[in-house]
Amino acid sequence: xxxxxxxxxxQRETHLGQLEELLSIPSISTDxxxxxxxxxxxxxxxxxxxxxxxxxxxxxxxARHPVVYGEWLGAPGAPTVLIYGHYDxxxxxxxxxxxxxxxxxxxxxxxxxxxxxxxxxxxFIAHVNALEGxxxxxxxxxxxxxxxxxxxEEEIGSPNLGAYLRKNRTRLAxxxxxxxxxxMFAKGQPxxxxxxxxxxxxxxxxxxxxxxxxxxCFGGAVVNPANALARMLTALKDDRGRVRVPGFYDKVxxxxxxxxxxxxxxxxxxxxxxxxxxxxxxxxxxxxxxxERLWARPTLDINGIWSGFTGAGAKTVIPAxxxxxxxxxxxxxxxxxxxxxxxxxxxxxxxxxxxxVAVETLHGAEAWTTPIDGAGLRAAGLALRRAFGKQAVFxxxxxxxxxxxxxxxxxxxxxxxxxxxxxxxxxxxPNEKFDLDNFYGGIRAAxxxxxxxxxxGNGQATRRASRSRP
Numbered sequence: 001x002x003x004x005x006x007x008x009x010x011q012r013e014t015h016l017g018q019l020e021e022l023l024s025i026p027s028i029s030t031d032x033x034x035x036x037x038x039x040x041x042x043x044x045x046x047x048x049x050x051x052x053x054x055x056x057x058x059x060x061x062x063a064r065h066p067v068v069y070g071e072w073l074g075a076p077g078a079p080t081v082l083i084y085g086h087y088d089x090x091x092x093x094x095x096x097x098x099x100x101x102x103x104x105x106x107x108x109x110x111x112x113x114x115x116x117x118x119x120x121x122x123x124f125i126a127h128v129n130a131l132e133g134x135x136x137x138x139x140x141x142x143x144x145x146x147x148x149x150x151x152x153e154e155e156i157g158s159p160n161l162g163a164y165l166r167k168n169r170t171r172l173a174x175x176x177x178x179x180x181x182x183x184m185f186a187k188g189q190p191x192x193x194x195x196x197x198x199x200x201x202x203x204x205x206x207x208x209x210x211x212x213x214x215x216x217c218f219g220g221a222v223v224n225p226a227n228a229l230a231r232m233l234t235a236l237k238d239d240r241g242r243v244r245v246p247g248f249y250d251k252v253x254x255x256x257x258x259x260x261x262x263x264x265x266x267x268x269x270x271x272x273x274x275x276x277x278x279x280x281x282x283x284x285x286x287x288x289x290x291x292e293r294l295w296a297r298p299t300l301d302i303n304g305i306w307s308g309f310t311g312a313g314a315k316t317v318i319p320a321x322x323x324x325x326x327x328x329x330x331x332x333x334x335x336x337x338x339x340x341x342x343x344x345x346x347x348x349x350x351x352x353x354x355x356x357v358a359v360e361t362l363h364g365a366e367a368w369t370t371p372i373d374g375a376g377l378r379a380a381g382l383a384l385r386r387a388f389g390k391q392a393v394f395x396x397x398x399x400x401x402x403x404x405x406x407x408x409x410x411x412x413x414x415x416x417x418x419x420x421x422x423x424x425x426x427x428x429x430p431n432e433k434f435d436l437d438n439f440y441g442g443i444r445a446a447x448x449x450x451x452x453x454x455x456x457g458n459g460q461a462t463r464r465a466s467r468s469r470p
Contacts, residue, residue: 004447007137008129012440015129016112018048019439020105022087022121023114029065029088029156038152041087042066045150048125052132054148062160065152069168072131073145079457080145081450082174082411084403085124085181086154089116090428097430110436117434118425123180123442124150126420130446143454147174151403154181157201157363158402165403165410176376176453177407180442182397182419185266187435190384190445192377193417195295195396196404198330198367200340201303204229204347205358207321212308215316222318223354226307229322232357235350236300236326236343241285243300243328245346251333255296263291266393276424295396299329300343325362329398336364365402368415376416379452384418387445399427418449 008015027041028034042059049057049070057070065088073080092102092115100106105114112122127148134142149172151161165172182193208225237243255263270282270290284293293299303326308319328339344359351357370377372394384392397417404415420442426432 004130004133004137005444008133008440008443008447011129011133015125015443016107016436016439018129019112019117019122019125020114022048022125023105023112023116024103026092026103027088027116027152028091029153030091035065038065038088042068042152045087046070048128049148052128053135053142054131054146060164062153062164064156064160067152067161067164068148068150070148070150071146072135072142073147075142075145075454078144078454079175080147080173081453082147082149082172082177082407082413083124083127084177084179084407085127085148085150086120086152087116087124087150088152088155089119089121090155092430094430099431102430102432107436111433112436112439113431113433115432117432118421119427119432120154120181122434122439123420126180126439126442126446127178129443130450133443133447134450142450144450144457146450147172154401154403157365158406159363161403162406162410165406169410172411174411174413175457176413177411177415178376178380178449179401179404179415179417180419180446181401181421182399182417183421183423183425184419184438185393185395185423187422187438188388188390189267190388190390190392190441191395191419192372192380192384192392193397193419194372194377194394195332195369196367196401196417197295197298197396197398198334198336199363199365199400199402200328200330200336200343201362201364202326202340202343203360203362204232204324204326205321205360206232206323206351207356207358208318208354209320212320213318215318218318223352224318225322225355226319228352228355229305229307229324231352232347232350233302233305233324233326236346241283243298245300245342247342248298248300248339251335252298253332255292259296260289260292262394263289263295266291266395294398296331298331298334298339301327301329303327329400330367332367332369334367336366337361340364363402365400366405368401368405368408369396370414374414374416375456376414376453379456380416380418380449382452383445383448386448387441416449418445420445 054070102115307322309315
């Protein structure tokens with residue numbers, strides 16, 4: 001069979017079946033009871049890397065969940081590409097809202113539904129399939145050298161990956177890192193992400209008494225921690241959506257006029273966006289468009305809040321404590337530890353004196369941007385056009401991928417974000433899905449990216465050689 005594209009087309013059902021196998025493993029990294037399942041997913045992946053053609057496929061333990069490493073280095077003189085992904089997934093609650101069991105992959109209307117389908121199992125596996133495609137078609141070789149680093153802790157903030165990268169810096173040496181864990185702007189519109197927001201994530205504990213109290217016997221004599229926490233959280237933002245924490249916006253880098261113009265040129269519709277998410281209207285920081293607020297402005301949101309009695313019926317109780325999880329999405333120059341400290345001080349200041357407040361930092365990530373004229377991004381644009389038949393657009397992403405900044409700092413190489421998901425894939429929510437056209441197109445794009453990066457690398461080598469001639 002001639003050509004990697006033909007081979008990949010013939011292997012569609014096989015690759016879908018393999019994805020279904022991986023999606024069936026409940027590799028929820030945050031749940032200690034799923035640790036064995038996370039390990040099982042790592043073992044499955046190591047086998048798949050070997051099956052695809054990697055000459056090395058290893059499972060490297062960390063303090064919690066392992067990193068899977070693979071390599072194929074059979075292209076001397078060609079660029080070396082490091083592929084990053086994560087095989088861990090988010091919890092599935094509330095499970096009753098799923099239309100089909102979250103770890104029983106189900107294909108409906110051209111989409112595969114399962115936890116991890118789009119985030120990130122269905123995306124990173126595209127590069128594994130692409131390697132197989134090159135090795136089993138044409139001349140039986142891949143145009144670039146490949147290294148794979150697939151972790152099991154991304155959904156809990158990648159706490160051990162930085163140490164892994166530093167320890168293995170020499171072994172992981174490469175020319176570019178490629179990450180497929182982002183979304184296309186719309187179905188049929190390939191996209192290259194050049195910016196990510198950062199993250200600071202806190203858990204707030206408010207305690208009033210040593211035990212729950214009868215609200216009739218003690219109401220009016222003590223501060224209710226649930227009331228106190230509600231007032232504290234309300235104080236964080238004004239009615240317009242601006243964060244009231246002193247210094248929160250001090251280091252925010254504003255968008256350039258060119259970027260704002262580029263955002264306006266994208267085929268975005270607020271009405272379509274509202275329909276997609278089921279919102280009666282949009283709300284956010286004044287003076288900015290929806291895309292600007294999503295991609296390039298910082299946020300503060302309550303992700304969870306609980307206290308007291310929440311069961312059916314009535315129980316008149318003053319709870320002893322109340323808790324909330326609060327996250328801040330950050331933009332370039334905002335440092336997670338600095339923002340976490342500012343928010344902590346503010347919450348302590350606005351808390352009533354009759355309660356005890358403790359704020360725990362759970363994890364964070366730095367914001368990231370990269371120039372859009374780099375060789376890696378140009379190669380990605382060519383690959384996406386070949387795979388999807390349309391020119392790629394440049395976008396930012398409102399979410400965070402903690403390891404991207406780490407790769408640039410530790411390995412000192414550029415990072416290319418070339419994702420195949422969609423914004424309505426229900427990431428972190430019930431009924432997560434992955435469009436099968438994007439799955440197959442992503443595999444093609446991954447294979448073509450290897451060819452385009454090889455061509456770019458050869459061109460650079462030729463130019464360097466010509467400049468060095470006497």
